[in-house]
Amino acid sequence: MTHPKSLPSEPVGELFKAAFRAHPAGVSIVTAMGPEGAVGLTASSVASVAVDPPTLAFSVTGGRSASHIAAAQTIVVHLIGADHLDLARTFADPGAPRFTDGMEWELLPTGEPLLTEAAWALRCEIIHRAPLGGSVLLAARVLEIRATPSGSAPLIYHNREFHTLLEGIPALG
Amino acid sequence: MTHPKSLPSEPVGELFKAAFRAHPAGVSIVTAMGPEGAVGLTASSVASVAVDPPTLAFSVTGGRSASHIAAAQTIVVHLIGADHLDLARTFADPGAPRFTDGMEWELLPTGEPLLTEAAWALRCEIIHRAPLGGSVLLAARVLEIRATPSGSAPLIYHNREFHTLLEGIPALG
Numbered sequence: 001m002t003h004p005k006s007l008p009s010e011p012v013g014e015l016f017k018a019a020f021r022a023h024p025a026g027v028s029i030v031t032a033m034g035p036e037g038a039v040g041l042t043a044s045s046v047a048s049v050a051v052d053p054p055t056l057a058f059s060v061t062g063g064r065s066a067s068h069i070a071a072a073q074t075i076v077v078h079l080i081g082a083d084h085l086d087l088a089r090t091f092a093d094p095g096a097p098r099f100t101d102g103m104e105w106e107l108l109p110t111g112e113p114l115l116t117e118a119a120w121a122l123r124c125e126i127i128h129r130a131p132l133g134g135s136v137l138l139a140a141r142v143l144e145i146r147a148t149p150s151g152s153a154p155l156i157y158h159n160r161e162f163h164t165l166l167e168g169i170p171a172l173g
Numbered sequence: 174m175t176h177p178k179s180l181p182s183e184p185v186g187e188l189f190k191a192a193f194r195a196h197p198a199g200v201s202i203v204t205a206m207g208p209e210g211a212v213g214l215t216a217s218s219v220a221s222v223a224v225d226p227p228t229l230a231f232s233v234t235g236g237r238s239a240s241h242i243a244a245a246q247t248i249v250v251h252l253i254g255a256d257h258l259d260l261a262r263t264f265a266d267p268g269a270p271r272f273t274d275g276m277e278w279e280l281l282p283t284g285e286p287l288l289t290e291a292a293w294a295l296r297c298e299i300i301h302r303a304p305l306g307g308s309v310l311l312a313a314r315v316l317e318i319r320a321t322p323s324g325s326a327p328l329i330y331h332n333r334e335f336h337t338l339l340e341g342i343p344a345l346g
Contacts, residue, residue: 012227012315012317013225013227015318015320016221016227016295016315017224018320019293019295019318020229022252022254022292023199023219023221023293023327024197024198024327024328024329024338025198025220026196028196044220045221046196047193047198047217047218047220047232048189048193048218049232050232050234051186051189051190051306052186053186053306055305057218057230057232058220059221122192127305128303128310130303130312132222132223132312133222133224133226135223137301139303142185142189144185145189145192147188147192154196158327163338165329165331165336
Protein backbone atom coordinates (compact mmCIF):
# COMPACT_ATOMS: atom_id res chain seq x y z
CA MET A 1 0.00 0.00 0.00
CA THR A 2 1.35 3.42 -0.94
CA HIS A 3 0.54 6.75 0.72
CA PRO A 4 -3.12 7.78 0.83
CA LYS A 5 -4.11 10.04 -2.02
CA SER A 6 -7.22 12.14 -2.50
CA LEU A 7 -9.59 11.79 -5.39
CA PRO A 8 -9.38 14.97 -7.52
CA SER A 9 -12.20 17.47 -7.15
CA GLU A 10 -13.21 17.81 -10.81
CA PRO A 11 -16.88 18.40 -11.73
CA VAL A 12 -18.48 15.10 -10.75
CA GLY A 13 -21.44 15.37 -13.17
CA GLU A 14 -19.35 15.54 -16.35
CA LEU A 15 -16.97 12.83 -15.19
CA PHE A 16 -19.95 10.65 -14.27
CA LYS A 17 -21.39 10.94 -17.77
CA ALA A 18 -17.98 10.19 -19.32
CA ALA A 19 -17.48 7.16 -17.06
CA PHE A 20 -20.77 5.55 -18.03
CA ARG A 21 -20.42 6.45 -21.71
CA ALA A 22 -17.31 4.25 -21.61
CA HIS A 23 -19.06 1.48 -19.64
CA PRO A 24 -20.52 -1.12 -22.04
CA ALA A 25 -24.03 -2.48 -21.50
CA GLY A 26 -26.48 -4.93 -22.97
CA VAL A 27 -29.63 -3.60 -24.62
CA SER A 28 -33.26 -4.21 -23.64
CA ILE A 29 -36.64 -2.85 -24.64
CA VAL A 30 -39.19 -2.49 -21.86
CA THR A 31 -42.88 -2.27 -22.78
CA ALA A 32 -46.10 -1.74 -20.85
CA MET A 33 -49.72 -0.87 -21.46
CA GLY A 34 -50.20 2.72 -20.37
CA PRO A 35 -53.43 4.64 -19.90
CA GLU A 36 -53.10 5.97 -23.48
CA GLY A 37 -51.96 2.72 -25.10
CA ALA A 38 -48.79 0.68 -25.50
CA VAL A 39 -45.53 2.35 -24.49
CA GLY A 40 -41.92 1.23 -24.70
CA LEU A 41 -38.34 2.39 -24.34
CA THR A 42 -34.82 1.10 -24.92
CA ALA A 43 -32.90 0.58 -21.68
CA SER A 44 -29.24 -0.19 -21.10
CA SER A 45 -29.59 -0.67 -17.35
CA VAL A 46 -31.41 -4.02 -17.11
CA ALA A 47 -29.58 -6.45 -14.81
CA SER A 48 -30.32 -9.67 -12.98
CA VAL A 49 -30.68 -9.14 -9.23
CA ALA A 50 -31.72 -12.53 -7.84
CA VAL A 51 -32.46 -15.98 -9.25
CA ASP A 52 -34.86 -17.31 -6.59
CA PRO A 53 -37.33 -15.85 -7.16
CA PRO A 54 -36.17 -14.45 -10.53
CA THR A 55 -35.82 -10.70 -10.10
CA LEU A 56 -34.34 -7.99 -12.32
CA ALA A 57 -33.75 -4.26 -11.97
CA PHE A 58 -33.47 -1.26 -14.27
CA SER A 59 -34.09 2.47 -14.21
CA VAL A 60 -36.12 4.87 -16.31
CA THR A 61 -35.72 8.64 -16.70
CA GLY A 62 -38.15 11.37 -17.76
CA GLY A 63 -40.74 11.32 -20.51
CA ARG A 64 -44.18 9.85 -21.05
CA SER A 65 -43.07 6.25 -21.77
CA ALA A 66 -40.80 6.23 -18.71
CA SER A 67 -43.52 7.48 -16.37
CA HIS A 68 -46.08 5.01 -17.73
CA ILE A 69 -43.63 2.12 -17.35
CA ALA A 70 -42.71 3.18 -13.82
CA ALA A 71 -46.40 3.30 -12.92
CA ALA A 72 -47.35 -0.01 -14.57
CA GLN A 73 -48.17 -3.08 -12.50
CA THR A 74 -46.71 -5.46 -15.11
CA ILE A 75 -44.20 -4.99 -17.93
CA VAL A 76 -42.37 -7.02 -20.57
CA VAL A 77 -38.56 -6.79 -20.63
CA HIS A 78 -37.15 -7.84 -24.02
CA LEU A 79 -33.43 -8.67 -24.15
CA ILE A 80 -32.28 -7.67 -27.63
CA GLY A 81 -29.61 -9.16 -29.89
CA ALA A 82 -27.78 -7.54 -32.80
CA ASP A 83 -30.35 -8.89 -35.26
CA HIS A 84 -32.94 -6.50 -33.80
CA LEU A 85 -30.87 -3.36 -33.76
CA ASP A 86 -33.73 -1.67 -35.65
CA LEU A 87 -36.04 -2.22 -32.66
CA ALA A 88 -33.43 -0.90 -30.22
CA ARG A 89 -33.03 2.25 -32.34
CA THR A 90 -36.78 2.76 -32.70
CA PHE A 91 -37.42 2.56 -28.96
CA ALA A 92 -34.37 4.72 -28.18
CA ASP A 93 -35.82 7.58 -30.25
CA PRO A 94 -38.78 9.27 -28.51
CA GLY A 95 -39.95 10.65 -31.86
CA ALA A 96 -40.01 7.34 -33.75
CA PRO A 97 -43.38 5.66 -34.39
CA ARG A 98 -43.81 2.48 -32.32
CA PHE A 99 -46.37 -0.31 -32.31
CA THR A 100 -47.16 0.33 -35.96
CA ASP A 101 -48.71 -2.19 -38.33
CA GLY A 102 -45.26 -2.88 -39.76
CA MET A 103 -43.82 -3.86 -36.38
CA GLU A 104 -44.04 -7.46 -35.18
CA TRP A 105 -45.95 -7.12 -31.93
CA GLU A 106 -49.08 -8.34 -30.21
CA LEU A 107 -50.93 -7.94 -26.94
CA LEU A 108 -50.53 -10.76 -24.44
CA PRO A 109 -53.75 -12.12 -22.88
CA THR A 110 -52.58 -10.35 -19.71
CA GLY A 111 -52.57 -7.03 -21.58
CA GLU A 112 -48.88 -6.17 -22.06
CA PRO A 113 -47.37 -5.46 -25.51
CA LEU A 114 -45.02 -8.24 -26.68
CA LEU A 115 -42.36 -7.63 -29.34
CA THR A 116 -42.54 -11.07 -30.93
CA GLU A 117 -39.14 -10.92 -32.64
CA ALA A 118 -37.13 -10.44 -29.43
CA ALA A 119 -34.87 -13.36 -28.46
CA TRP A 120 -36.03 -13.16 -24.83
CA ALA A 121 -39.25 -11.67 -23.46
CA LEU A 122 -39.69 -11.61 -19.69
CA ARG A 123 -43.12 -10.72 -18.36
CA CYS A 124 -42.62 -9.13 -14.95
CA GLU A 125 -44.48 -7.58 -12.05
CA ILE A 126 -42.90 -4.42 -10.68
CA ILE A 127 -42.31 -5.00 -6.96
CA HIS A 128 -40.14 -2.05 -5.94
CA ARG A 129 -39.90 1.60 -7.00
CA ALA A 130 -37.26 4.04 -5.73
CA PRO A 131 -37.41 7.63 -7.07
CA LEU A 132 -33.80 8.89 -7.34
CA GLY A 133 -32.86 12.30 -8.77
CA GLY A 134 -35.43 12.54 -11.57
CA SER A 135 -35.22 8.83 -12.37
CA VAL A 136 -36.95 5.79 -10.91
CA LEU A 137 -35.06 2.62 -10.01
CA LEU A 138 -37.37 -0.35 -10.50
CA ALA A 139 -37.15 -3.97 -9.41
CA ALA A 140 -39.43 -6.54 -11.02
CA ARG A 141 -40.28 -10.17 -10.32
CA VAL A 142 -40.22 -12.33 -13.48
CA LEU A 143 -43.50 -14.20 -13.96
CA GLU A 144 -43.10 -15.83 -17.40
CA ILE A 145 -40.38 -16.06 -20.04
CA ARG A 146 -40.66 -16.54 -23.77
CA ALA A 147 -37.45 -17.70 -25.42
CA THR A 148 -37.00 -17.34 -29.17
CA PRO A 149 -33.33 -18.20 -29.64
CA SER A 150 -32.03 -16.72 -32.88
CA GLY A 151 -28.31 -17.38 -32.55
CA SER A 152 -27.82 -13.65 -32.99
CA ALA A 153 -24.65 -11.93 -31.85
CA PRO A 154 -25.18 -9.89 -28.68
CA LEU A 155 -25.89 -6.19 -28.95
CA ILE A 156 -23.83 -3.78 -26.85
CA TYR A 157 -24.26 -0.07 -26.18
CA HIS A 158 -20.94 1.72 -25.73
CA ASN A 159 -19.83 5.32 -26.32
CA ARG A 160 -23.34 6.23 -27.53
CA GLU A 161 -23.21 3.62 -30.30
CA PHE A 162 -24.50 0.12 -30.75
CA HIS A 163 -21.87 -2.58 -31.26
CA THR A 164 -21.78 -6.30 -31.74
CA LEU A 165 -19.56 -8.64 -29.80
CA LEU A 166 -17.54 -10.97 -31.99
CA GLU A 167 -17.72 -14.43 -30.46
CA GLY A 168 -14.45 -16.26 -30.04
CA ILE A 169 -12.49 -13.20 -28.98
CA PRO A 170 -12.32 -13.70 -25.24
CA ALA A 171 -10.17 -11.19 -23.41
CA LEU A 172 -6.63 -12.46 -22.88
CA GLY A 173 -5.50 -13.10 -19.31
CA MET B 174 -50.99 -7.03 -34.66
CA THR B 175 -51.58 -10.78 -34.76
CA HIS B 176 -53.72 -12.88 -32.44
CA PRO B 177 -52.85 -12.86 -28.74
CA LYS B 178 -50.55 -15.69 -27.73
CA SER B 179 -49.58 -16.90 -24.28
CA LEU B 180 -46.03 -17.04 -23.01
CA PRO B 181 -45.06 -20.71 -22.54
CA SER B 182 -45.02 -22.07 -19.01
CA GLU B 183 -41.48 -23.49 -18.94
CA PRO B 184 -39.48 -23.38 -15.69
CA VAL B 185 -38.89 -19.68 -15.21
CA GLY B 186 -35.76 -20.04 -13.06
CA GLU B 187 -33.69 -21.89 -15.67
CA LEU B 188 -34.87 -19.67 -18.52
CA PHE B 189 -34.05 -16.61 -16.40
CA LYS B 190 -30.47 -17.77 -15.89
CA ALA B 191 -30.11 -18.56 -19.61
CA ALA B 192 -31.53 -15.16 -20.58
CA PHE B 193 -29.05 -13.22 -18.47
CA ARG B 194 -26.11 -15.46 -19.40
CA ALA B 195 -26.73 -14.26 -22.95
CA HIS B 196 -27.14 -10.60 -21.90
CA PRO B 197 -23.79 -8.80 -22.14
CA ALA B 198 -22.66 -6.46 -19.36
CA GLY B 199 -19.81 -4.16 -18.43
CA VAL B 200 -17.56 -5.13 -15.55
CA SER B 201 -16.97 -3.28 -12.27
CA ILE B 202 -15.22 -3.96 -8.99
CA VAL B 203 -16.90 -2.60 -5.87
CA THR B 204 -14.80 -2.17 -2.71
CA ALA B 205 -15.52 -1.10 0.85
CA MET B 206 -13.91 -1.14 4.26
CA GLY B 207 -15.65 -3.84 6.27
CA PRO B 208 -15.41 -4.55 9.99
CA GLU B 209 -12.66 -7.12 9.27
CA GLY B 210 -10.78 -5.12 6.65
CA ALA B 211 -11.00 -4.26 2.97
CA VAL B 212 -13.53 -6.24 0.90
CA GLY B 213 -14.34 -6.25 -2.80
CA LEU B 214 -16.24 -8.10 -5.49
CA THR B 215 -16.66 -8.08 -9.25
CA ALA B 216 -20.12 -6.93 -10.34
CA SER B 217 -21.74 -6.99 -13.75
CA SER B 218 -24.85 -5.09 -12.67
CA VAL B 219 -23.55 -1.54 -12.20
CA ALA B 220 -25.63 0.99 -14.16
CA SER B 221 -26.15 4.73 -14.20
CA VAL B 222 -29.54 5.73 -12.75
CA ALA B 223 -29.52 9.53 -12.70
CA VAL B 224 -27.10 12.29 -13.66
CA ASP B 225 -28.26 15.07 -11.34
CA PRO B 226 -27.26 14.20 -8.73
CA PRO B 227 -25.02 11.44 -10.11
CA THR B 228 -26.50 8.14 -8.92
CA LEU B 229 -25.75 4.52 -9.82
CA ALA B 230 -27.25 1.16 -8.89
CA PHE B 231 -26.07 -2.44 -8.63
CA SER B 232 -26.89 -5.58 -6.71
CA VAL B 233 -24.90 -7.97 -4.53
CA THR B 234 -25.68 -11.58 -3.63
CA GLY B 235 -24.55 -13.76 -0.71
CA GLY B 236 -21.13 -14.05 0.87
CA ARG B 237 -19.05 -12.02 3.30
CA SER B 238 -17.87 -9.37 0.81
CA ALA B 239 -21.42 -8.84 -0.46
CA SER B 240 -22.87 -8.38 3.02
CA HIS B 241 -20.09 -6.00 4.08
CA ILE B 242 -20.54 -3.91 0.92
CA ALA B 243 -24.33 -3.82 1.35
CA ALA B 244 -23.85 -2.62 4.94
CA ALA B 245 -21.16 -0.01 4.17
CA GLN B 246 -21.90 3.69 4.31
CA THR B 247 -19.48 4.48 1.48
CA ILE B 248 -17.96 2.37 -1.30
CA VAL B 249 -15.72 2.75 -4.35
CA VAL B 250 -17.10 1.52 -7.69
CA HIS B 251 -14.29 0.85 -10.19
CA LEU B 252 -15.29 0.59 -13.86
CA ILE B 253 -12.86 -1.90 -15.40
CA GLY B 254 -11.40 -2.09 -18.93
CA ALA B 255 -9.88 -5.08 -20.71
CA ASP B 256 -6.39 -4.09 -19.51
CA HIS B 257 -7.40 -5.02 -15.96
CA LEU B 258 -9.00 -8.36 -16.64
CA ASP B 259 -6.72 -9.80 -13.93
CA LEU B 260 -8.41 -7.62 -11.32
CA ALA B 261 -11.88 -8.60 -12.56
CA ARG B 262 -10.94 -12.29 -12.30
CA THR B 263 -9.42 -11.89 -8.84
CA PHE B 264 -12.49 -10.18 -7.40
CA ALA B 265 -14.85 -12.61 -9.14
CA ASP B 266 -13.21 -15.57 -7.32
CA PRO B 267 -14.15 -15.66 -3.62
CA GLY B 268 -11.09 -17.81 -2.90
CA ALA B 269 -8.51 -15.53 -4.55
CA PRO B 270 -6.29 -13.38 -2.30
CA ARG B 271 -7.15 -9.67 -2.56
CA PHE B 272 -5.52 -6.50 -1.29
CA THR B 273 -2.14 -8.19 -1.25
CA ASP B 274 1.21 -6.40 -1.38
CA GLY B 275 1.43 -7.20 -5.08
CA MET B 276 -1.86 -5.48 -5.88
CA GLU B 277 -1.93 -1.77 -6.70
CA TRP B 278 -4.24 -0.38 -4.05
CA GLU B 279 -4.35 2.17 -1.25
CA LEU B 280 -6.70 3.49 1.38
CA LEU B 281 -8.36 6.81 0.61
CA PRO B 282 -8.24 9.44 3.39
CA THR B 283 -11.96 8.71 3.79
CA GLY B 284 -11.17 5.05 4.52
CA GLU B 285 -12.28 3.14 1.42
CA PRO B 286 -9.92 0.85 -0.54
CA LEU B 287 -8.99 2.29 -3.96
CA LEU B 288 -7.71 0.08 -6.80
CA THR B 289 -5.31 2.62 -8.27
CA GLU B 290 -5.05 0.98 -11.71
CA ALA B 291 -8.77 1.19 -12.53
CA ALA B 292 -9.69 3.57 -15.36
CA TRP B 293 -12.59 5.02 -13.34
CA ALA B 294 -13.04 5.03 -9.57
CA LEU B 295 -16.28 6.47 -8.22
CA ARG B 296 -16.48 7.05 -4.47
CA CYS B 297 -20.14 6.74 -3.49
CA GLU B 298 -22.47 6.92 -0.54
CA ILE B 299 -25.09 4.17 -0.44
CA ILE B 300 -28.47 5.89 -0.24
CA HIS B 301 -30.93 3.06 -0.85
CA ARG B 302 -31.02 -0.67 0.00
CA ALA B 303 -33.76 -3.07 -1.15
CA PRO B 304 -33.46 -6.71 -0.04
CA LEU B 305 -34.82 -8.88 -2.89
CA GLY B 306 -34.77 -12.70 -2.83
CA GLY B 307 -31.41 -13.26 -1.16
CA SER B 308 -29.79 -10.28 -2.92
CA VAL B 309 -29.68 -6.59 -2.10
CA LEU B 310 -30.33 -3.93 -4.72
CA LEU B 311 -28.30 -0.84 -3.86
CA ALA B 312 -28.40 2.73 -5.10
CA ALA B 313 -25.48 5.04 -4.41
CA ARG B 314 -24.83 8.75 -4.81
CA VAL B 315 -21.47 9.53 -6.44
CA LEU B 316 -19.37 11.87 -4.29
CA GLU B 317 -16.01 11.96 -6.10
CA ILE B 318 -14.57 10.50 -9.30
CA ARG B 319 -10.98 9.63 -10.16
CA ALA B 320 -10.37 9.22 -13.88
CA THR B 321 -7.23 7.43 -15.10
CA PRO B 322 -7.91 7.06 -18.83
CA SER B 323 -5.87 4.22 -20.27
CA GLY B 324 -7.34 3.95 -23.76
CA SER B 325 -8.10 0.34 -22.95
CA ALA B 326 -10.71 -1.64 -24.87
CA PRO B 327 -13.88 -2.15 -22.85
CA LEU B 328 -14.35 -5.38 -20.91
CA ILE B 329 -17.60 -7.28 -21.37
CA TYR B 330 -19.02 -10.24 -19.46
CA HIS B 331 -21.09 -12.56 -21.66
CA ASN B 332 -21.89 -16.29 -21.48
CA ARG B 333 -19.78 -16.61 -18.32
CA GLU B 334 -16.67 -15.33 -20.09
CA PHE B 335 -14.88 -12.02 -20.32
CA HIS B 336 -14.67 -10.49 -23.78
CA THR B 337 -13.29 -7.37 -25.35
CA LEU B 338 -15.20 -5.13 -27.71
CA LEU B 339 -13.33 -4.34 -30.90
CA GLU B 340 -13.71 -0.65 -31.60
CA GLY B 341 -14.75 0.33 -35.09
CA ILE B 342 -17.22 -2.55 -35.47
CA PRO B 343 -20.53 -0.80 -34.88
CA ALA B 344 -23.60 -2.94 -35.42
CA LEU B 345 -24.99 -2.50 -38.92
CA GLY B 346 -28.43 -0.93 -39.27
